[in-house]
Amino acid sequence: MSGPWTEWDHILKIDPDKSLVDGETFEDVAATGTDAIEVGGTTGMTEEKMERVVEACGKYDIPMYIEPSNPSSVVHSDVHDGYLVPIVMNAGDVTWTTGAHKEWVRLDDDIDWSRTWTEAYIVLNPEASVATYTGANCEQDADDVAAYAEVAEQMFGQEIVYVEYSGTLGDPSKVRAASEALEEATLFYGGGIHDYDSAHQMAQEADVVIVGDLVHDEGVEAVRETVEGARDAN
Ligand SMILES: CC(C)=CCC/C(C)=C/CC/C(C)=C/CC/C(C)=C/COP(=O)(O)OP(=O)(O)O
């Protein structure tokens, strides 16, 4: 089974705990040329904030996926395309590999498995909230990153491997190492993409690049440039 992400170059990740740039709307966001919107963040996540963004983006004709950072940010709606649930390969606590997932499945009687997929995260920026939150061990050389990617695909059957540098532009040689270790799985890269060149550079290594903070800090015009960078690289 393979998902629509095999056709994507670029994802825009909206953090429901952050606002858009003054004067910009979700309609502008949907018109940036990105292939899909992911809604998720680590800190300050609540069901209400999640619902608000999902509803706002659901009005536009763009694929939208909820990326929950805990079971209580899984909102049920008809307007989004599915759930991309993180599994953190290098978490310091099994909560973020299987524990939260077990609790979610135990407590939620209404999981729609037909549109639920997972992303195998390798978290590499120790300064990011997601690293603190999951107690990730970010000291990973390129061969460690490659091995995690291979474990994710070959042993855990993951279709998506996500090299995560949230907040900073990562080491392209580690992204390349992950890419070379994968056979069929789709490689996502996210972190610090802020212009045409950074998008172009990381899109040469990864299949899909994810842009997050830029939309909240700089706005849709800057995001559009990253879409172009990603497209030109692929
Ligand atoms: C089982 C369920 C439903 C949920 C658990 C899912 C897991 C394992 C979450 C772990 C954390 C994670 C990988 C969240 C994904 C979203 C993400 C990485 C957002 C970016 O976070 P930061 O940029 O560090 O944080 P802020 O921007 O929110 O400060």
Ligand SMILES: O=P(O)(O)OC[C@@H](O)CO
């Ligand atoms: O916010 P940035 O640094 O663009 O990171 C994007 C994404 O990988 C965060 O989960």
Ligand SMILES: [Mg+2]
């Ligand atoms: Mg962030």
